[in-house]
Amino acid sequence: MVDTVPTGANWLHEMKYDGYRLEVAVGGGGARAYTRSGLDWSERFAGIAEQAAKLKVRSALIDGEAVVMDQDGRSSFQALQNALKGAPGKIDYFAFDLLELDGEDLTALPLTTRKAMLRKILPKNDARIRYSEHIEGNGEMLLHSFCDAGLEGVISKQADARYIGARSGAWLKTKCIKRQEFVIVGWTPSDKSRAFRSLILGIHEGGALRYAGKVGTGFTMDEIRRLMERMEPLDRKEATVKAPRAEVRGAHWLEPRLVAEIAYTEMTNEGTLRHPSYLGLREDKKAEAVMLETEMPVTRAARNVSPTASEVTISNRERVIFPESSITKGELADYYAAVAPVMLPWVGSRPISLVRCPQGRAKKCFFQKHDAGSFGEAVKHVGIVEKDGHEEPYLFIDTAEGLLTCVQMGTIEFHGWGARIEDVEKADRLVFDLDPDEGLDFEAVRDAAFHFREILRSIGLETFPMVTGGKGIHVIAPLVPEAEWPEVKDFAHRLAQAAAQAEPQKFTAALPKAQRKGRIFVDYLRNQRGATAVMPYAVRARPEAPVAAPVTWKEMETIDRPSHFHIGDAKELVKRAASKALTRWGRADQVLPDL
Incomplete structure (x- = not known):
């Protein structure tokens, strides 16, 4: 916006x-x-x-x-x-x-x-x-005519831009009225009926829900009855947001699961809505993904189409990050700026963990998945409930600016969940990491990848391989996000065990390294809640700066090492991604089969 x-x-x-x-x-x-x-x-x-x-x-x-x-x-x-x-x-x-x-x-x-x-x-x-018809130029005039006619606004798109399956400055929206999604966190009772008087709203900010005000207009009687039915099973005793007592006196609190579309005139200095009106439930949105949308200057937004590292201030560009090849922080930033259009559809809008090496890959590196706000606005947060019930803010990005901001903060590698922020409880991929024991050559790993492709194909799952820039290969099956993590993990575990039982001389699903001698470990643990896998086009914090990259099965026949691509291949990676349809997860219609 x-x-x-x-x-x-x-x-x-x-x-x-x-x-x-x-x-x-x-x-x-x-x-x-x-x-x-x-x-x-x-x-x-x-x-x-x-x-x-x-x-x-x-x-x-x-x-x-x-x-x-x-x-x-x-x-x-x-x-x-x-x-x-x-x-x-x-x-x-x-x-x-x-x-x-x-x-x-x-x-x-x-x-x-x-x-x-x-x-x-x-x-x-x-x-x-x-x-959908369009006009070329004269967008401001079109916006005025749409606003006068009571329409919502204008979508502006760069005429010569490629399709990027993530947020970018190639598509911009300008609204006539303010409206967006909010989480329903409770309701206040009516003194005239058994229904509600107003809905209590929340919005995610900094990875946590905060109070955003109440809405008491825009409801029909049928919609009030429908909402009461939807809210009844979500009752809880404790409030999920901190709100002024006078505004929520007698409130019935809810599990934050329902999302409502709300129109409003402005946001007050206290962060609550002025003159809100209810428009309807958003059943295509998950509460975890609801965050406040703010207007960005159009000149800044447009830079996210084809960013350069100079548009995000990269300090110490001459610092050597890869000592064995003298690759600098500036060159790393330039690489990520170049591949941002093909990388963001994979890494964008999913919880990520960063491998940060502020002094270079040969010195201390560490994983980071939470942030207290030091990354700035371009790197965002989604609140995710941990095992003990409390919520933590996980990092995610959805723009090239966010990607480069992470690099400025010393990030080399990007690892992501197997789920998007819209619903972190449901997997949109299966990842089998084929990890060879010391001494096995890459040909054995490649043969194992083809074998695993056939195993998955036999149960109805199409896959693609990814060279990881490390030791092994990832065999990835895209999924419709329907199955939840316990089911996904169980499926992956049993499939890995079945492969090991069928060919015990080639595969193992055993976790202890002592039991992997001379075999390939089928790492199924990427397929569980909170686990991450290296993202496509991410640079690895390894000698010579290799890059993880998805490939076709035809290409896999001749690739000779998992570090086939490196940081100097940015132009080739972008070009081949466009020509080989490797910018998206692939088949969108696959569901987890019975095993």
Whole structure:
């Protein structure tokens, strides 16, 4: 979100729709609809999926928004909520980008080219699936006309930018009114009925929930009854936020699970909402991911498209970080600036741990997953409940500025959870780290990776390999985030044990190193709550600055070492990521199978 509409002929401007962002995948004679966090909502949007399946394509991946439009051409989130409850035929889909067509990855093409291809595959007279029109330039004038018409705002997109599956300055939004999601943490009772008078709201800040005020308008009687039903099972005795007693007298407190969309005029100096109005529940958002959205100067936001290390102040650029090859902190920052567009879709918006080596990799290095605020605003926090019940602020980033800020603070390596901040309890990948015993050559590891690919394929999981820049190979299966961590860990453990039992001379799932002699350890422990794995395109704190990189199985046939790529390969890594569709997790329709 930015403070003004960007100017210049290189910006396209579209209407900001008031609905649910959906990615529609077409192929195999059908179509599926997924939310931003990877939830499969094909049943909820069955009409859209049915129409998408009729497109005259072998396959396609379309980005757009599901909305309900009124007779004046305005989209309404409340109307969409009502339609989802009983009138799905009123829901339309505005398509605004095309990521894949007939097996070809289009994400590296300019936006104008992608939109032209999108227009060609969409039916001209289909009221259910529509093309999102745009204008070139004159964005400020468009914003004024939209605001006068009571619309939500404008989305501005760089015309020549590639598709980046993460936040970047290539897409900016300017709003007519202030509105965003808040967590419902409680309610105050009405003195006229058994229902509530107002909802108590919270927002995550610094990795913890804080009080954001109350909302008591915008409800219909049907919505009040629905909310009471949803809130009843979430009752708790203790408050989850600290609030002025006079404002929450007689409050019923809730587990912070429900997310509401709220419109408001401004935020007070105390951090509470002025003139808030309830718009509806956001069932596509998880409470853990709800944070206050603030306007950024448009000039600063646009820098996140193709950042340079100079745009984040990198001190001591000449300090040698890799002594054996004389690679400096400045060169490390330049590498991360170059690969940010292809790295952020993997590392962005998931809890991360940093390997920080402020004095260089040959001196003291340490893991860091929490922060008290020393990193600044570009490095964000998500509150995650620990085993003992208290909440800790975990780090995450979603912009190139955040990535480079970590580097400025001495970070070399980035390791991430197998889940996104939208729902940290559900895995969106399986990672099997094939770790060879001392003395085994890389050919043995490579053969083991192909063998593991076939094991997973036999139970319905497609995978891709990643050279880690360390000793081994990661075999990764992308998942729809449905299975929770206990199930995922159990599955991975039993699969590793089965592989070891089938070929005990090749594999072991035993944790003690003494039992791994001459074999490859199938490390399944990456697949548990709180565990991390090195992120694609992360530099390793090892001699010669090797880089972790996803590859195709065809490439895996000839790669001769896990440190195949290094910090000097930034241009090649960006180029090959675009040409080989290696910027996303891969198949979005895989679920954890029965084993």
